[in-house]
Amino acid sequence: MARERFFLELAPPDEQLAGLPHVVIVGGGFAGLKAAHALSGRPVRVTLIDKRNFNLFQPLLYQVASGLVSEADVASPLRQMVGQAPNIQVLLGEVVDIDPAAREVVFNDRRLAFDHLILATGSGSTYFGHEEWREHAPPMKILEHADEVRRRLLTALEEAEQTPDRERRRHLQSVVVVGGGPSGCELAGSVNEMLRHAVARDFKQLDPDDCKVTLVDPGERLLRAMHPSLSDAAGRYLRSRGVELLLGGRVQAIASERVTLTAPGGERTLEAATICWTAGVRASHLGKLLAERSGCPLDRGGRVIVNPDFSIPDHPSIRVVGDLCAYSHTADGKPLPGMASPAVQMGGWVAADILAAQEGRSHAPFRWTDFGSMAVIGPLCAVADLRGLRVSGPIGWLLWGLAHLAFMPANENRLTLLTKWLWTIGTRQRASLLITGRPDQHMGVDVGLERLEAADPGVRAPGCSA
Template sequence: MPDPTTMTTGDGATEALSPIAVPHVVVLGAGFAGLTAVKALAGAPCKVTLIDRRNYHLFQPLLYQVATAALSPADIATPIRSILRRQKNAAVLMARVEGIDLQHRRVLLEDRTIPYDYLVIATGSRHAYFGHDDWEPLAPGLKKIDDATQIRRRLLLAFERAETCTDPIEHRRLLNFVVVGGGPTGVEMAGAIAELARHSLVDDFRAINPAEARVILVEAGPRLLPAFPESLSAESKRALEKLGVEVMLGRPVTDCTASGVMVGEIAIPSRTVVWAAGVAASPAARWLGAEKDRLGRVIVGPDLSVSGHPEIFVTGDTAHVPLPDGSTVPGLAPAAKQMGAYAARAIRARIAGTTVPPFKYRHLGSLATIGRAAAVADFGRFKLKGRLAWLLWGIIHVGFLNTYRSRTLVALQWIWAYITYGRGARLITSPGVDPE
């Protein structure tokens, strides 16, 4: 077993990690699963190294609010080092993972290797374009802050350019906004764009009326929010249409260009397309040479470990965890946190020479917000819709944020937005490649 107290640099030299020979736990990814695992190992007789290619933990469920100018990035992102500053057995390394050397138990980075005794993989998921990766620059997804600020840029630029546009065809194209995918992200995004156009911007322009913008939500399946009961799916559709969103069901996107999208045989001219139609797991299965499902998720055992490698745990969106009813654990923040906590508990047990029972997922419910005072919530036998569901959604999401500062700022901004319809983050930043 490699010495957990050293790391190997790119030139073959070694660097000391700790003067005490304790087990070394390496966690890949600072999302919900990875960060929960690290925090659950606080005080354990081991050294923990958390590796992420970014220096912040992101609260992804509110990323769409950054994309629609309701929140600023700093409201929903917290520096990882700040979160873990008091955890003495944890170190943070900002680096990109290139692979895993299973034989020698090492994580391969760009310029060094990191040995491990136990490895927790929590590298999340990425956008899936179903074989059309060339659509990504034209229809960005929403997984990281850069995505959100780029989408915000495109949304706001569309209104700015429409204000001075004299070509009626281009004018219509600029004020058509298409969201692809009717899951929670797509529903929330479409509702937020409609509110931005019809309320927040309505008095800001002179040559155009932002309320005339078309927001089109396209879903290939027969209904929105397929993971929710049919009654709540129908309620979400009614609420979106009340906001002015055009909902197109049972029609997949067949082409995407800089000029718009094809939905079946229907052409929708648009300069702003947002992709919320699918996800695929990170490359973890390839790194491990492990069995995977159609989404690329690693198929794990009852204790979330990889077949043949009991020292490696895969969690969060990267893991395929079957449930008794034939489905799998959903890609939700509470599920990821449960898996991260379980992996830490299993590692503690291994270090102590004991075992833990198999992982058991506890479904805490599903929520999706549609717009101002409109949301749906499914807790099994207990279902909510409307204002009460929206209040519950807000309370839960504020509670999930990492710091008191974030909770306070987000709560105050939501209260202000509810009273005034204002959106205080309407800044065109993040220079990037816009569709031509």
């Protein structure tokens, strides 16, 4: 006998699920996916809502941008990952309103009731009030952004191959990366290797020595969240590979193929065919919406300030996890960093806390286990700070690779990534140097209520009440 099907409240739910608490998870990233896994097969009904039908392993987006791996290697369909559990339903859509009093969310022009709500919509990019820079310097937050960066890089090389003017060729072989955090260092290092080896191997007219990658950061050192010794190691390696580091450089303007900044030596203009942005992070727009609806506080970055159990004041049924939350209930009082490891731990703990409350059990307070931080900066070279154990070079790369494979949620992706990494190490060839799409076609892709806010910041989303 075929099992019954259900869809929202439009038809009677499966008989076995009808009386169970309904947990709605918004966002299928690290935190949301972990919560769904933890609730799989448990006595709750789960609805996972995401505007994309896949989970994206965001830390490896730079490898898509630089042609190391393809989109499918860092993304996995949510329905295949958790949707086959009998108590989990995956729905495609964007939540545009939350009614805390009625315990409902609004998406796809319908209202969905919840007993527990887990918001895990992550973060996006910010240009610090200069959104006009976005079209000239793509960020690195979604697959479409990585595709656009790769398209711009490869298109510039193809144009350079047909350009008789050497100065123009040098310009087309130049890249500026803004932001010296882990994403910026990883992108700059990978793009530098791609340019130099692709040019030497695949292009007849181009000179690898004309390739130029400049990494800009306003701080005194790269990777400021890491120990200074690792920052120095990363800087030395990148410089040895030909990457120019412009520290203390504050961007003043970005135009087509041009970055104007102030540096210790005065104002300076950098010209490059490709400009990439990894400098600013902002919380999902859903945090602002939740604050309007519930009165919950936000920090300066737009993250929701949560209670020790990740709930918001006066609404214990609403939990906020991952990059969207500001959690400072730590031993040192410092907020948890926006990384995969804390997000996974948050999602798992909240799911366990919901189950414990349902069963009348007490649940130990949340305690974050800090596994450290790391960044890969070149072939077989990475820096890693593992709770005081600081390593760099090949050992750092090995630890980095093992950690990323461990956090990768899909076994198929683990296998394909390992295969492509080993292939690249052995051959110096990249598997995904494809030019796809039309120029700038992906730059207008929304990543969370952006279209509505851009149209009129004072206008509420459809279905919203003042």
